[in-house]
Amino acid sequence: MTAVLEPAGAAAAARCDGIAGALAALRAGRPVLVVDDAGREGEGDVVLPAALAEPSWVAWAVRHTSGLLRVPMEAARADELDLPPMVRHDTGHHGTAYTVSVDAATGVGTGISARDRARTARVLADPASVARDLTRPGHVLPLRARPGGVLERAGHTEAAVDLCRLAGLPPVGLIAELVTGPGDPGAGRTADRAEIDALAGRHDVPVLDVASLVRHRHRHGVRLRRSSRTTLPTDHGPFDVVGLLDEPTGAEHLALLSPHAATDRPTLAVHAECAAGEVFGGRTCRCRRELDDSLAAVARTGGAVVHLRAPAGGRVSGGCGGGDFAGAAGIAAAVAAELRLTAVRLRPGPLHPDDLRAGGIDAVPAAPPHDAPRRPR
Incomplete structure (x- = not known):
């Protein structure tokens, strides 16, 4: 009983x-x-x-x-x-x-x-x-x-x-x-x-x-190891790009940091790798436009764009076609912690602030634009 x-x-x-x-x-x-x-x-x-x-x-x-x-x-x-x-x-x-x-x-x-x-x-x-x-x-x-x-x-x-x-x-x-x-x-x-x-x-x-x-x-543990660092000129100004090797999966994620001073709660944007939209500009995919919008927003307000890449031999779920973002939430929280972004304004996208809060990051929603991407269900 x-x-x-x-x-x-x-x-x-x-x-x-x-x-x-x-x-x-x-x-x-x-x-x-x-x-x-x-x-x-x-x-x-x-x-x-x-x-x-x-x-x-x-x-x-x-x-x-x-x-x-x-x-x-x-x-x-x-x-x-x-x-x-x-x-x-x-x-x-x-x-x-x-x-x-x-x-x-x-x-x-x-x-x-x-x-x-x-x-x-x-x-x-x-x-x-x-x-x-x-x-x-x-x-x-x-x-x-x-x-x-x-x-x-x-x-x-x-x-x-x-x-x-x-x-x-x-x-x-x-x-x-x-x-x-x-x-x-x-x-x-x-x-x-x-x-x-x-x-x-x-x-x-x-x-x-x-x-x-x-x-x-x-x-008390190490998940991410900084693997590279460079400066990337973009249409929105220069970004410091940090490569972060995810030890458990072998994926190398990228963090694009704005050189502009941020507030106590900088902007964080999370994107999953999508070759169809970001590389080839597929007309049915919004990923390229959303990534560009995020770079523009972070350049204005300070913060970071986190670009999650596919694990070795796999694919980051939740790219253009949506999918399961349970893994992406943990990775994004680990990246934010590594960058000392412990309190952020999260741009609309595949992750909800609750996803990052579960990973120990104090996240609140950033003000969404009228055409903000919708979180996949």
Whole structure:
């Protein structure tokens, strides 16, 4: 039975226990409640370290969640375990990268009990495990995390992997979404922040915002490396161009900085690489015009134009044809942080200020022109 999550009261402040408390809990095999940005999913997940999964805590997680247990891991590790994506073309709204479902090949009964699923989680987290140690299909759903972690995608999948790694454990988590119980008027709905904080208080479980983890990684880790610098004359004046190599993906992004002094909140424009419009001037594409408009605006007000380029062997999603901008948001936030642009006015385009705020950047919308590009849905 799913337990009732009691509200903490309208006046209660949102709880956040910090990275240190979360890592200590994970090292002890205890759960952490991880909350993502309200502009994304706005939900809380139970996060456990898969390597230390115990039946008692797995049962606790099932009791307070939807019961759908997922095991996030690095994509390279999923490949080693022969865990291909569940579908060839992912049409989900949040880019959650499910693989085929699995059970442990030995040491389980039907596979559905808390004991069985804890065993499967531990097998998935064991560096010595190989593909034949798993059977397919099963009762546990592995997930493939993005290489850049929460700096690339500020989701629970990446947060669980990053937290386990920071805790010194195998980078494999066990997660499930918190829901309300049968005694609640809205039984079965996603738990809100007050209910998550109340559950944490009753069970002495730490709460952590994904945004706090993003800020921690910006402060204590290196994602971007400056690879080049030059001056580029344009129709709108000269720009300092900084090349930034994205270590996880191999892509070299460009930041065009206006030499003009900016206010305390400079303008930031984000564009995804689009050869059809920017290079060849395709008539059905607005990318070239939008990039030129952004250069003009940044030249006037100060700030930067961030040009996101395709990963090595891939393509930045969300170019001319739109697409999934979850990865682009994390990259853009990392670039802004590297350039010390911590408070910006974001020009209209593929990203919303909420996308950058999830990455630790204080972003507000810039005044849009009448023909501002619309954000893809």
